[in-house]
Amino acid sequence: MSLILTKNDIGKLEEIISDQLLDSGAEHVVLTDLSGNLIMERGSLQMEDIFSLAAVSAANFAATAEIARLIGEDDFALLYHKGGRRNVHFSRLAKDYLIITLFNDNVSLGLIRLKIGSAIHAMSAIFEQHKGAGPWRS
Amino acid sequence: MAFIDLSKNEIQAKIVYYGPGRGGKTTNLLYVHESMSKQVCGKMVTIDTKGDRTLFFDFLPLNIGKVMNMTIRIQLYTVPGQVMYNATRKLVLRGVDGIVFVADSLKVQKNKNIESLQNLAENLNDEGLAISQVPLVLQYNKRDLMESNIPLLPVAELEADLNEGLKVPAFEASATIGDGVYETLREISKRTVKNVIRKVGGQITC
Numbered sequence: 450m451s452l453i454l455t456k457n458d459i460g461k462l463e464e465i466i467s468d469q470l471l472d473s474g475a476e477h478v479v480l481t482d483l484s485g486n487l488i489m490e491r492g493s494l495q496m497e498d499i500f501s502l503a504a505v506s507a508a509n510f511a512a513t514a515e516i517a518r519l520i521g522e523d524d525f526a527l528l529y530h531k532g533g534r535r536n537v538h539f540s541r542l543a544k545d546y547l548i549i550t551l552f553n554d555n556v557s558l559g560l561i562r563l564k565i566g567s568a569i570h571a572m573s574a575i576f577e578q579h580k581g582a583g584p585w586r587s
Numbered sequence: 588m589a590f591i592d593l594s595k596n597e598i599q600a601k602i603v604y605y606g607p608g609r610g611g612k613t614t615n616l617l618y619v620h621e622s623m624s625k626q627v628c629g630k631m632v633t634i635d636t637k638g639d640r641t642l643f644f645d646f647l648p649l650n651i652g653k654v655m656n657m658t659i660r661i662q663l664y665t666v667p668g669q670v671m672y673n674a675t676r677k678l679v680l681r682g683v684d685g686i687v688f689v690a691d692s693l694k695v696q697k698n699k700n701i702e703s704l705q706n707l708a709e710n711l712n713d714e715g716l717a718i719s720q721v722p723l724v725l726q727y728n729k730r731d732l733m734e735s736n737i738p739l740l741p742v743a744e745l746e747a748d749l750n751e752g753l754k755v756p757a758f759e760a761s762a763t764i765g766d767g768v769y770e771t772l773r774e775i776s777k778r779t780v781k782n783v784i785r786k787v788g789g790q791i792t793c
Binding site: 451452453454455456459460482483484485486487488489497498500501504505508511512515545 | 644
């Protein structure tokens with residue numbers, strides 16, 4: 450199964466990321482699939498190893514989901530790492546995608562969680578609509 | 588699962604190096620990483636134990652140029668070969684677009700090669716894929732050890748053990764010195780990209 454996103458889809462996703470997350474203080478937002486493919490990234494950070502970040506984040510999320518299953522949970526709703534200067538929040542988006550949000554201590558985790566919730570709601574429709582193989586178009 | 592970004596005219600595909608433990612999967616990636624230009628190849632990520640065994644996976648992103656005006660990005664992964672890490676292998680196989688099976692040419696590894704290939708078929712089956720559906724290339728690694736008088740499996744025996752039913756391209760290799768590494772990578776990249784384009788219909792109406 451392949452994911453094909455048109456210019457129009459990417460534009461819509463950019464708008465949601467910008468309105469919901471970057472305008473709320475997130476530094477950088479990365480979208481990947483659960484196989485580790487980078488779908489898109491937006492934000493103010495210069496990320497040189499963005500492909501590695503996507504791959505390792507997808508693996509981290511998958512490993513954590515296995516921990517959830519071992520203790521009788523389907524998934525962990527909140528996956529969050531706190532660093533000295535920068536924090537990272539992971540959320541599953543629809544069935545097969547991951548949204549990674551990087552933010553610093555000027556923004557509260559609660560606000561990021563709230564905004565990610567509404568961003569996921571808006572983005573899910575785009576991914577569901579264009580899932581699956583088909584003719585390439587733009 | 589390949590990802591196609593029409594706003595950047597870019598295809599991303601995932602190739603996994605599979606095979607028995609200590610067979611040379613990580614060495615293949617290390618050779619590619621050390622010998623390729625940094626403009627083509629990104630940073631290699633290795634999640635391993637304190638020894639030299641891969642614990643989770645190795646990861647190496649490559650930009651291999653353009654096909655039909657689309658930029659092709661390949662993500663190379665390895666899996667841990669040890670039998671007990673099957674759950675990890677299944678995670679890394681998720682969304683795979685192409686596979687290199689790195690067989691160990693050492694005579695003592697004969698059964699490990701066969702078991703690992705069977706394990707690959709089973710894990711793909713759990714993902715809803717038949718091994719014959721996925722682009723696959725075999726690599727018979729460590730051929731250079733022949734000169735050190737270490738007992739190796741003849742290529743004909745490896746072919747009979749592993750490739751009789753599959754009939755896929757197979758390359759002799761010595762990953763430590765780079766022999767056969769690029770031949771293997773070139774063939775699997777070609778097959779993987781072809782397969783991705785075939786799956787999405789091959790129609791570009793930009």
